[in-house]
Amino acid sequence: xxxxxxxxxxxxxxxxxxxxxxxxxxxxxxxxxxxxxxxxxxxxxxxxxxxxxxxxxxxxxxxxxxxxxxxxxxxxxxxxxxxxxxxxxxxxxxxxxxxxxxxxxxxxxxxxxxxxxxxxxxxxxxxxxxxxxxxxxxxxxxxxxxxxxxxxxxxxxxxxxxxxxxxxxxxxxxxxxxxxxxxxxxxxxxxxxxxxxxxxxxxxxxxxxxxxxxxxxxxxxxxxxxxxxxxxxxxxxxxxxxxxxxxxxxxxxxxxxxxxxxxxxxxxxxxxxxxxxxxxxxxxxxxxxxxxxxxxxxxxxxxxxxxxxxxxxxxxxxxxxxxxxxxxxxxxxxxxxxxxxxxxxxxxxxxxxxxxxxxxxxxxxxxxxxxxxxxxxxxxxxxxxxxxxxxxxxxxxxxxxxxxxxxxxxxxxxxxxx
Amino acid sequence: xxxxxxxxxxxxxxxxxxxxxxxxxxxxxxxxxxxxxxxxxxxxxxxxxxxxxxxxxxxxxxxxxxxxxxxxxxxxxxxxxxxxxxxxxxxxxxxxxxxxxxxx
Numbered sequence: 364x365x366x367x368x369x370x371x372x373x374x375x376x377x378x379x380x381x382x383x384x385x386x387x388x389x390x391x392x393x394x395x396x397x398x399x400x401x402x403x404x405x406x407x408x409x410x411x412x413x414x415x416x417x418x419x420x421x422x423x424x425x426x427x428x429x430x431x432x433x434x435x436x437x438x439x440x441x442x443x444x445x446x447x448x449x450x451x452x453x454x455x456x457x458x459x460x461x462x463x464x465x466x467x468x469x470x471x472x473x474x475x476x477x478x479x480x481x482x483x484x485x486x487x488x489x490x491x492x493x494x495x496x497x498x499x500x501x502x503x504x505x506x507x508x509x510x511x512x513x514x515x516x517x518x519x520x521x522x523x524x525x526x527x528x529x530x531x532x533x534x535x536x537x538x539x540x541x542x543x544x545x546x547x548x549x550x551x552x553x554x555x556x557x558x559x560x561x562x563x564x565x566x567x568x569x570x571x572x573x574x575x576x577x578x579x580x581x582x583x584x585x586x587x588x589x590x591x592x593x594x595x596x597x598x599x600x601x602x603x604x605x606x607x608x609x610x611x612x613x614x615x616x617x618x619x620x621x622x623x624x625x626x627x628x629x630x631x632x633x634x635x636x637x638x639x640x641x642x643x644x645x646x647x648x649x650x651x652x653x654x655x656x657x658x659x660x661x662x663x664x665x666x667x668x669x670x671x672x673x674x675x676x677x678x679x680x681x682x683x684x685x686x687x688x689x690x691x692x693x694x695x696x697x698x699x700x701x702x703x704x705x706x707x708x709x710x711x712x713x714x715x716x717x718x719x720x721x722x723x724x725x726x727x728x729x730x731x732x733x734x735x736x737x738x739x740x741x742x743x744x745x746x747x748x749x750x751x752x753x754x755x756x757x758x759x760x761x762x763x764x765x766x767x768x769x770x771x772x773x774x775x776x777x778x779x780x781x
Numbered sequence: 782x783x784x785x786x787x788x789x790x791x792x793x794x795x796x797x798x799x800x801x802x803x804x805x806x807x808x809x810x811x812x813x814x815x816x817x818x819x820x821x822x823x824x825x826x827x828x829x830x831x832x833x834x835x836x837x838x839x840x841x842x843x844x845x846x847x848x849x850x851x852x853x854x855x856x857x858x859x860x861x862x863x864x865x866x867x868x869x870x871x872x873x874x875x876x877x878x879x880x881x882x883x884x885x
Contacts, residue, residue, distance in 0.1 A: 412841060573825050577841045595841070638822055 372454025417707030471533030534714030556715025600707030627658025695746025
């Protein structure tokens with residue numbers, strides 16, 4: 364029999380709070396973490412089409428870590444370290460009591476160390492002094508710097524992997540962590556999603572792609588509005604989420620509190636277009652169906668969906684269409700929300716933070732509101748969406764994440780007692 | 782409708798380069814998506830080239846009216862102040878529906 368995999372610890376760094384309790388309280392009250400970007404000093408914001416983002420304000424890594432591990436890594440890895448520390452503490456895992464070779468780290472990150480990356484590249488071209496490139500440039504920008512530093516910080520000697528599939532990175536990290544434990548390669552996986560690339564170049568790139576909301580620059584908290592008629596693009600966010608996954612047997616042995624079970628996962632490619640989803644929603648529906656089959660469940664058993672829902676015109680419509688295809692007459696009965704309505708699109712962190720919202724929905728029976736769902740777009744209105752928090756007893760949850768490069772992920776979570 | 786041949790040629794040349802075809806075969810009436818096969822990402826790339834070529838910034842909300850080659854040419858001319866003629870439209874324009882076609 365396959366090993367069951369459970370979630371025993373959570374940690375988060377987000378635009379609406381650092382720490383799970385602060386995050387969840389803000390999420391349930393529908394608080395928006397979207398604010399104006401004041402400047403990319405020395406750039407004024409005038410040249411940017413979009414001027415808002417979900418920013419983690421006043422973050423100083425030394426306030427959260429006792430060690431120096433956060434000092435020589437980029438902002439996204441600092442977020443990852445802080446979220447990992449909270450999640451490990453929350454799980455009660457003491458590394459001294461663990462076999463370090465049975466503890467893995469799997470991180471999902473889409474952009475990596477772009478803060479230092481952009482600075483060093485700019486300086487090299489401006490000063491033309493190759494011998495002045497910072498010696499830490501390579502280890503910092505390498506996309507696995509977060510998974511590396513977490514392992515080093517905690518002595519986790521099991522598999523150490525980074526999944527980079529753009530916006531779905533950490534949903535795939537959750538899926539790969541599930542496989543890792545099922546296959547018996549680890550007892551515990553510190554599973555992380557992290558990104559922090561609200562930087563002059565990356566932000567300009569998303570502006571040029573015309574992927575970002577531009578109509579709500581004067582009302583930042585209104586800009587991220589999944590499934591609403593006036594949505595006009597996503598809002599960039601930053602942050603990190605960590606979920607401690609472990610085998611149910613291992614959790615039981617150490618009498619750990621179990622939040623939820625990770626029961627299934629599917630990964631597919633639409634093999635269609637680098638940034639545009641197939642409009643028929645067939646592949647998205649198929650991904651959800653495969654994940655449910657992996658969990659040994661049917662669409663009829665799903666109570667809640669944490670939607671990918673970035674607030675783009677086509678993306679939300681395709682996801683809603685796929686939900687209708689798969690769940691048919693039950694589509695309007697399933698509770699649905701969009702975490703990105705509160706914090707923006709945290710790219711590689713989105714799957715993990717959405718995963719945390721899903722775990723907490725299962726654990727507490729509370730579903731956070733979808734902010735700005737003021738005027739449901741007929742193209743994607745679903746009965747289970749609400750601007751208000753919902754209370755429901757949920758047994759089965761589905762987490763969706765889709766990424767540039769034509770890739771899809773779906774993760775199935777179950778109530779701890781289900 | 783009077784259009785500046787230079788503007789038109791520049792835009793059709795940019796399109797020709799992108800589509801790898803002779804600019805002379807690209808007509809003002811050609812619809813960017815239906816006739817030339819440009820998907821939404823390709824339109825954005827084309828507009829990027831036009832922004833570069835004419836030193837313009839084309840806001841997202843203006844994309845709605847840019848469906849065929851003639852509309853793009855007229856729009857650019859209007860922005861450059863070369864003609865006061867309105868941007869031609871085949872259909873009456875609906876209230877602007879935001880377009881953002883990325884999945885991300």
